[in-house]
Structure formats: structure tokens, C-alpha cells
Amino acid sequence: MxxxxxxxxxxxxxxxxxxxxxxxxxxxxxYYGLRINNLKIDTTDFVKLSPFNLDKIHWTSNGYYYGNNDKPSKHPYYYAGLYYLxxxxxxxxxxxxxxxxxxxxxxxxxxxxxxxxxxxxxxxxxxxxxxxxxxxxxxxxxxxxxxxxxxxxxxxxxxxxxxxxxxxxxxxxxxxxxxxxxxxxxxxxxxxxxxxxxxxxxxxxxxxxxxxxxxxxxxxxxxxxxxxxxxxxxxxxxxxxxxxxxxxxxxxxxxxxxxxxxxxxxxxxxxxxxxxxxxxxxxxxxxxxxxxxxxxxxxxxKDEASSYRCKIYNSNIKEKDIELFSKFKKEFLNIDFDIKRLSIIKDKLYYMPDEIPSLKGLRLLRTGLYLGDIKKNRFEPSQALASSLKIKQFNNVIDLEVNDDKVIRYLKGETLQLQGMNGWNLICVDNYPLGFAKKSNNLLKNKYYSGWRWM
Ligand SMILES: C[S@@+](CC[C@H](N)C(=O)[O-])C[C@H]1O[C@@H](n2cnc3c(N)ncnc32)[C@H](O)[C@@H]1O
Structure with missing residues (x-):
């Protein structure tokens, strides 16, 4: 060099x-490292589950070196967000x-x-x-x-x-x-x-x-x-x-x-x-x-008692604005939402973080959790919602084992022959959500976000 x-x-x-x-x-x-995403999985659970040759990075609580022959970016757990490289x-x-x-x-x-x-x-x-x-x-x-x-x-x-x-x-x-x-x-x-x-x-x-x-x-x-x-x-x-x-x-x-x-x-x-x-x-x-x-x-x-307080933004959304989402939530989701934090921007529904100021005029790529789209007569959940869920928070789940070839086929966007319940299903790998699929007329449509597909 x-x-x-x-x-x-x-x-x-x-x-x-x-x-x-x-x-x-x-x-x-x-050296190559991966950091376990403790939002989704505890460090000890991941170490048990991991197929990689891991060696602890001694100054971190959840960082590991992985082996030269490991390919963690080409693994379903990466697509489930269990670690960051x-x-x-x-x-x-x-x-x-x-x-x-x-x-x-x-x-x-x-x-x-x-x-x-x-x-x-x-x-x-x-x-x-x-x-x-x-x-x-x-x-x-x-x-x-x-x-x-x-x-x-x-x-x-x-x-x-x-x-x-x-x-x-x-x-x-x-x-x-x-x-x-x-x-x-x-x-x-x-x-x-x-x-x-x-x-x-x-x-x-x-x-x-x-x-x-x-x-x-x-x-x-x-x-x-x-x-x-x-x-x-x-x-x-x-x-x-x-x-x-x-x-x-x-x-x-x-x-x-x-x-x-x-x-x-x-x-x-x-x-x-x-x-x-x-x-x-x-x-x-x-x-x-x-x-x-x-x-x-x-x-x-230094703590010099400041007096400034931001004016906090409150959405003034009404129950009737979110009827389609409420129906979806009742049927599929086991989570509570604070209605004051829901916000609709161009037919997209977001769950805003608590206590934020007005954001008008800022270049925003995302305002909170993008829950999904309010269509004419239905609510269509987003990939971001699937990624943010724990398996217990969704009613219809299809959980695949990591070695099942259907996992990668799902991540590639293929249509799969799977049973599933009518309506929305959360596709998981070893209990960790990957994305959605929707069943109607006996056909399970793959709804994995095309921009994130396995190549
Ligand atoms: C060292 S990188 C950040 C890496 C990132 N924190 C991470 O861990 O993935 C520095 C970043 O600062 C951004 N940047 C450059 N000038 C900036 C500015 N004036 N204000 C904010 N960000 C700036 C660059 O686009 C670049 O992404």
C-alpha cells in the first residue's frame, strides 16, 4: 500500500x-464485524442461533468478529434484521x-x-x-x-x-x-x-x-x-x-x-x-x-436550568380517518396505538414518536413508523411494519425454519405454495419476521418489499 x-x-x-x-x-x-440487534434478539440467544464463527469484540456487549468464510450479508437472519455488519x-x-x-x-x-x-x-x-x-x-x-x-x-x-x-x-x-x-x-x-x-x-x-x-x-x-x-x-x-x-x-x-x-x-x-x-x-x-x-x-x-421548551406537535386525527386501519388492527395486530400519535400524509399512515415538534418545512424521509397505505377500501400494511413486529404481535403467522428453501424463495419475491390463513400473514424465519404475504382465493401473494429482495 x-x-x-x-x-x-x-x-x-x-x-x-x-x-x-x-x-x-x-x-x-x-477484521470484519457484526453487531447483534438487541431490539430484535438478545445477544445470548443470537449466539446460540448463529451459524457463524463468532469471536467477541472485547470492548462491546454485542459485537462479534465473524470468520473469513462466513457470509452474513447472504443469510436470512440478515434479512430479519438480527444484526448489522x-x-x-x-x-x-x-x-x-x-x-x-x-x-x-x-x-x-x-x-x-x-x-x-x-x-x-x-x-x-x-x-x-x-x-x-x-x-x-x-x-x-x-x-x-x-x-x-x-x-x-x-x-x-x-x-x-x-x-x-x-x-x-x-x-x-x-x-x-x-x-x-x-x-x-x-x-x-x-x-x-x-x-x-x-x-x-x-x-x-x-x-x-x-x-x-x-x-x-x-x-x-x-x-x-x-x-x-x-x-x-x-x-x-x-x-x-x-x-x-x-x-x-x-x-x-x-x-x-x-x-x-x-x-x-x-x-x-x-x-x-x-x-x-x-x-x-x-x-x-x-x-x-x-x-x-x-x-x-x-x-x-452543564446543567444550567434552561427555560426553552419546544412546542409539541399533536396530530388531530379522528377515529373515522383511520377506520380501515382500525379494522386491520382488530383482525391482525396485538398492539395498542395512541391515536394522538397517528398521522396521515398523502394516504400513508405513520405512527409518530412521542413529543416531537412541528416538522413543517424539513426534508423528511420518514416521520415515525410507516404503518401502511390507506387504499380505497382496505389498509395495506408496509414492510416497515412487518420489520418492527415481534412474532406475538401478529395473529396469522407462517414460521419457516432457516434451512427451508422457501425462506430464500420468499425473499426473492416468488409466489409460494403455503397454507396460511385468509388475509394477511406474517412470514417469519425461526420466529423472526421477514415480511407479509396475503392470501385470497387460495393464493398466497408475496408482499415482500421489492426494493429489499434477495439478489
Ligand atoms: C462518518 S460518516 C457517518 C457514518 C454513520 N454515522 C454510520 O455509523 O453509519 C459522516 C456522514 O456525515 C455526512 N455529512 C457531511 N457533512 C455533513 C454536515 N454538514 N451535516 C451533517 N452530515 C454531514 C456525510 O454525508 C456522511 O454520511
């Missing part, structure tokens, strides 16, 4: 006598971020959702998860991952941090900024990042990070926590971005992050302006752990 001379000189300066270890880490294999170090921010039930959480740079899906799992369907990415195309991938993971309490947006900040002032308890960066920590995983690297790009990213942080800060409640992470090594994008922010925001302070074997700490000598204790932050290096490079810092917004 050929790395730019200037980059190597900078790394020598940063790493000193560890430099050679860092360089030789490029000759080693990269993620580079092991990239699991660190969401792992270290303590999320409480009912928290309002923002993932500001969220696509494609590696960290959002874990933050959503930690919320266990309570509170609100707002996932945003400035890039509309990347936000589409984010939406798919949120829905596949079964997260039902999220908003998916594609906005600038500045615009978001005018809608959500001091609204969130926790904010993650997994910032755009020069990606030095991913050179081994993705060599294409090397050719985009330059000292200039480090400077540019550091400027972007510096503009994002104040907007994020204004959306955080007093007493709230903000986590900042990058997958790069340059102090300009890590200690210096944070210390510049702290210089201008005296209401924030660094919080100590836990230590694990192989973790390195942030470098106080790189702080800009005042002295800050960056040993509270974490640096991950590919020559010290089985994973790529990362930086993580946690900030606390």
Missing part, C-alpha cells in the same frame, strides 16, 4: 516509537454512549446508520431517535437500515445542521456527531480513501466539523451529553476541533470515557488554546486493537 509521504511524516510525528507497528499493521488482515472500531461510539429509556437522541451525521441502529436498539422503542444526514442519497440507505432494524420511534431527515437547529432548540438529551472526516483510520479497510487524502482535505474537514458542532450544541438540553467521533487520526480533526469548540462554549466539559485493553487516550498536548484533559477521550489504532482507527470524545453540557 502506497501512502503519501506527507501523511507518513505526520504519522511519524504523532506515533513516535509506535510508528513502525502502525506501518506493519497494513500487512495484517482487516459493522467495522469493529466503528461500534465504539454507540457502545460507549449511555442511552436511557425515553431519551430524545439525535444522530446528526447518521448515514448509512451503523451507529443509529445501535442507538435505536438502546432506546427499546421509547423516546425519539432523530437520524439525519446532509446527503439525500446516503439518507436513503440510512432509512433502509433503520426500517430493517425494526426501529419504530425515529425520524429520518436530510438537512443541514443549521436548519435542524432552528426546529429542535435544546430538545435532545443525547447527540452523536460522527463527523465527516479525512478517514485516515480507514485506509486499510478502504484504500480508495488514500487518494482523496491531502493536508488540504484535513483542513477542510476540520472547518466543516467546526461549523457543525455549535449547531449540535444548541440542540442539546442543559444536563445533556454530546458525543463526537471520527475515523481519522489527525489532531486537527480531533483534539483541536473539540478544544476550539470548548474555548467558545464554556458550558461544556469533557467527560471520561471507559478504558479497555488496547485503547489509547486522546492527546492533551494537541489541544488548541487552553489546556484540556484529553486523556478522557479515546483513540483507537489498528496496531493496538483488532479493528481500524477511531477517535471518540464525550462532552457534558
Amino acid at each position: 502506497i501512502l503519501p509521504e506527507i501523511y507518513l511524516a505526520r504519522m511519524k510525528e504523532l506515533l513516535k516509537d509506535e510508528y513502525n507497528d502502525y506501518i506493519t499493521s497494513f500487512d495484517k488482515e482487516r 459493522q467495522e469493529p472500531s466503528a461500534m465504539t461510539p454507540a457502545e460507549l454512549f449511555k442511552i436511557d429509556l425515553n431519551d430524545k437522541v439525535l444522530d446528526l451525521c447518521a448515514a448509512p446508520g451503523g451507529k443509529s441502529t445501535e442507538l435505536g436498539a438502546k432506546l427499546k422503542g421509547t423516546g425519539v431517535l432523530v437520524c439525519n444526514d446532509i446527503s439525500a442519497s446516503r439518507a436513503k440507505a440510512l432509512l433502509k437500515n433503520i426500517e430493517l432494524s425494526g426501529i419504530s420511534n425515529s425520524l429520518v431527515l436530510s438537512e443541514t445542521p443549521e436548519k435542524l437547529s432552528s426546529y429542535f432548540p435544546e430538545y435532545f438529551d443525547k447527540i452523536l456527531i460522527d463527523a465527516p472526516c479525512s478517514g485516515e483510520g480507514m485506509f486499510r479497510k478502504d484504500t480508495s480513501m488514500i487518494k482523496n487524502w491531502s493536508e488540504e482535505s484535513v483542513k477542510n474537514y476540520s472547518n466543516i466539523q467546526r461549523t457543525i458542532l455549535p449547531h449540535a450544541a444548541s440542540m442539546l438540553k442543559s444536563g445533556g451529553y454530546m458525543m463526537y467521533s471520527t475515523c481519522t487520526f489527525s489532531p486537527e480533526e480531533n483534539e483541536q476541533t473539540i478544544s476550539r469548540f470548548l474555548n467558545d462554549h464554556k458550558e461544556f466539559e469533557l467527560v471520561d470515557l471507559p478504558d479497555f485493553k488496547g485503547f489509547d487516550r486522546g492527546r492533551s498536548e494537541y489541544a488548541f488554546g487552553y489546556e484540556y484533559d484529553f486523556s478522557k477521550a479515546v483513540r483507537l489504532w489498528p496496531h493496538k486493537i483488532k479493528g481500524e482507527g477511531h477517535f471518540v470524545a464525550l462532552l457534558y453540557k
Whole structure:
């Protein structure tokens, strides 16, 4: 692997006598990880069920390395959203971020959702998860991952941090900024990042990070926590971005992050302006752990009793607007809905997260859980609803065993000869929902969302 001379000189300066270890880490294999989606399955249950050669990632509670011969992206459990494929170090921010039930959480740079899906799992369907990415195309991938993971309490947006900040002032308890960066920590995983690297790009990213942080800060409640992470090594994008922010925001302070074997700490000598204790932050290096490079810092917004409260939006939906859905719900679903949280947008029915402000004027890809479509004389449930269900929450279930060839045929969109009850059936694999099928006139129509099909 050929790395730019200037980059190597900078790394020598940063790493000193560890430099050679860092360089030789490029000759080693990269590590592949999967993170179990605890919203759908407990870690121990998945480990029992898993056909993969798993080895625990020691600083996580639900992350595992998988074997070179495993193909977890080509397995029905992946389609059931039981895990997310993620580079092991990239699991660190969401792992270290303590999320409480009912928290309002923002993932500001969220696509494609590696960290959002874990933050959503930690919320266990309570509170609100707002996932945003400035890039509309990347936000589409984010939406798919949120829905596949079964997260039902999220908003998916594609906005600038500045615009978001005018809608959500001091609204969130926790904010993650997994910032755009020069990606030095991913050179081994993705060599294409090397050719985009330059000292200039480090400077540019550091400027972007510096503009994002104040907007994020204004959306955080007093007493709230903000986590900042990058997958790069340059102090300009890590200690210096944070210390510049702290210089201008005296209401924030660094919080100590836990230590694990192989973790390195942030470098106080790189702080800009005042002295800050960056040993509270974490640096991950590919020559010290089985994973790529990362930086993580946690900030606390001191509790200075703010007075601001967002005006909360309430839908004014009436029973008669949702008659078709109520009929469907009575026949098939074993869940309760709070009518105040239902919302109809262009004949699509959504279940909104609780206590959200008005979203008018925002570029939204998803407003809560998309339940389905209100057609002329029927309600048609969505793929997102199927993904969010537990098997017990649906009356008609066809549960297939993972080795049954009908599982993959269903995921390919084929029509199957299965018994099923009349009307809607939830197709599951080993008790975990995949999608819907509808039976009428003895024919079971495959309703698996065509955009997610097994290829
Ligand atoms: C490191 S990636 C995020 C990865 C993601 N958190 C995950 O774990 O899957 C950074 C993201 O920031 C987005 N981004 C770039 N500039 C941004 C900005 N000014 N505001 C919000 N997001 C931005 C990029 O589109 C990119 O998807």
C-alpha cells in the first residue's frame, strides 16, 4: 500500500516509537464485524442461533468478529434484521454512549446508520431517535437500515445542521456527531480513501466539523451529553476541533470515557488554546486493537436550568380517518396505538414518536413508523411494519425454519405454495419476521418489499 509521504511524516510525528507497528499493521488482515440487534434478539440467544464463527469484540456487549468464510450479508437472519455488519472500531461510539429509556437522541451525521441502529436498539422503542444526514442519497440507505432494524420511534431527515437547529432548540438529551472526516483510520479497510487524502482535505474537514458542532450544541438540553467521533487520526480533526469548540462554549466539559485493553487516550498536548484533559477521550489504532482507527470524545453540557421548551406537535386525527386501519388492527395486530400519535400524509399512515415538534418545512424521509397505505377500501400494511413486529404481535403467522428453501424463495419475491390463513400473514424465519404475504382465493401473494429482495 502506497501512502503519501506527507501523511507518513505526520504519522511519524504523532506515533513516535509506535510508528513502525502502525506501518506493519497494513500487512495484517482487516477484521470484519457484526453487531447483534438487541431490539430484535438478545445477544445470548443470537449466539446460540448463529451459524457463524463468532469471536467477541472485547470492548462491546454485542459485537462479534465473524470468520473469513462466513457470509452474513447472504443469510436470512440478515434479512430479519438480527444484526448489522459493522467495522469493529466503528461500534465504539454507540457502545460507549449511555442511552436511557425515553431519551430524545439525535444522530446528526447518521448515514448509512451503523451507529443509529445501535442507538435505536438502546432506546427499546421509547423516546425519539432523530437520524439525519446532509446527503439525500446516503439518507436513503440510512432509512433502509433503520426500517430493517425494526426501529419504530425515529425520524429520518436530510438537512443541514443549521436548519435542524432552528426546529429542535435544546430538545435532545443525547447527540452523536460522527463527523465527516479525512478517514485516515480507514485506509486499510478502504484504500480508495488514500487518494482523496491531502493536508488540504484535513483542513477542510476540520472547518466543516467546526461549523457543525455549535449547531449540535444548541440542540442539546442543559444536563445533556454530546458525543463526537471520527475515523481519522489527525489532531486537527480531533483534539483541536473539540478544544476550539470548548474555548467558545464554556458550558461544556469533557467527560471520561471507559478504558479497555488496547485503547489509547486522546492527546492533551494537541489541544488548541487552553489546556484540556484529553486523556478522557479515546483513540483507537489498528496496531493496538483488532479493528481500524477511531477517535471518540464525550462532552457534558452543564446543567444550567434552561427555560426553552419546544412546542409539541399533536396530530388531530379522528377515529373515522383511520377506520380501515382500525379494522386491520382488530383482525391482525396485538398492539395498542395512541391515536394522538397517528398521522396521515398523502394516504400513508405513520405512527409518530412521542413529543416531537412541528416538522413543517424539513426534508423528511420518514416521520415515525410507516404503518401502511390507506387504499380505497382496505389498509395495506408496509414492510416497515412487518420489520418492527415481534412474532406475538401478529395473529396469522407462517414460521419457516432457516434451512427451508422457501425462506430464500420468499425473499426473492416468488409466489409460494403455503397454507396460511385468509388475509394477511406474517412470514417469519425461526420466529423472526421477514415480511407479509396475503392470501385470497387460495393464493398466497408475496408482499415482500421489492426494493429489499434477495439478489
Ligand atoms: C462518518 S460518516 C457517518 C457514518 C454513520 N454515522 C454510520 O455509523 O453509519 C459522516 C456522514 O456525515 C455526512 N455529512 C457531511 N457533512 C455533513 C454536515 N454538514 N451535516 C451533517 N452530515 C454531514 C456525510 O454525508 C456522511 O454520511
